[in-house]
Amino acid sequence: MPDTAAVPPPRKGGLFGRRRSNAESEAEELRAWIARTQGMDAARVADLVRQVEAEAAALREKASAEASEEAEGILKDARETAKGILDDARRTAKETERVRKEADRHRKDVFDAERRLAELQAQIVNADETAMLQEAGIYAYRHALHDAIAYRSRLDTLQNEIKALARAGRAVQAATDWTVNGSKREGQKMVRDFSKLMLRAYNAEADYAVRSMRPHRLSSLVDRLYKSRETIAKLGATMHIRITDEYHYARVRELELTADFLQKKEEE
Incomplete structure (x- = not known):
């Protein structure tokens, strides 16, 4: 081998x-x-x-x-x-949505302010025109009735309707699901008490307008009552307390009839 x-x-x-x-x-x-x-x-x-x-x-x-x-x-x-990118994208989307909502809210506030300014400017113009017409002996009646007695009668009827609205609970609108310490009954009592307080403040403003009414002051007094209603709505926003449209318009008609009555009485 x-x-x-x-x-x-x-x-x-x-x-x-x-x-x-x-x-x-x-x-x-x-x-x-x-x-x-x-x-x-x-x-x-x-x-x-x-x-x-x-x-x-x-x-x-x-x-x-x-x-x-x-x-x-x-x-x-x-x-x-990828998770980090997705989280960043979600945070960016949330921030974008928040900014968009805030911008929408600001635009709405600006729009409301411009609308309110236009209304006030129109009221100022109307008040100036009314004052000029009254100085010239011309008054624009809101409710055309024959004489002062007819205006007084219509006012009495309207004031009874206003009282009936208040007694029927149709003067104030408020939340119905409010609770206090878990008690719905206590919550309803608190809402009722606050509603009465707000209505009393509004009626005090309306009664002052009626007492201090002069025909040429009608527009300014109506505007003052409208502002009082807005203030009450802001103060009662938590419980959704506000003066109803039906009650507010009834009290505005009361101011208009009062102005018409005073003017007709002066003419007679």
Whole structure:
């Protein structure tokens, strides 16, 4: 049997190296060595081949695990980045919505202020025209009746209607689901008390307007009563307390009839 050729020595880092490329290179060298030895020392060669294949399989498994771990890390970073972007987008959307609502509210306030200014300017013009007409002996009656007695009778009827509205609870509108310390009954009592207080304040303003009425002051007194109603609505906003349209318009008609009555009485 010929002499056994020298087996290629293992490289640093393992029998045939730790990297796949080195393992493949050494496998090539091993095949060349087998060809040179012409199949000599087969058992040893078989062992070496198995070791090389085992190391190659281990390297492949390790590389696959490292690649999977790296991919998982990249995926995790991508998820965290996407979550951060989504959170920022949601915060931006909320802030945008808040700014939009605030802008809408400001636009509404401006619109209401402009409308109210136009109404006041129109009232000022009407008041000036009325005063000029009255100085010239001309008065524009809101309710055309024959004489002062007819105006007095209509006023008495209207004042009885105003009292009936108040007794029927149709003068003030308020919340019905208010509670105090969990008690709906106590809440309703508080709402009733506040409603009475607000109605008393409004009636005091209306009664003052009736007592101090002069025909040329009608527009300014009606406007003052309207402002009093708005103030009550703001103060009672928490409980949704407000003077009803029906009651307010009845009291405005009372002012108009009072002005007409005084003017007709003066003419007679």
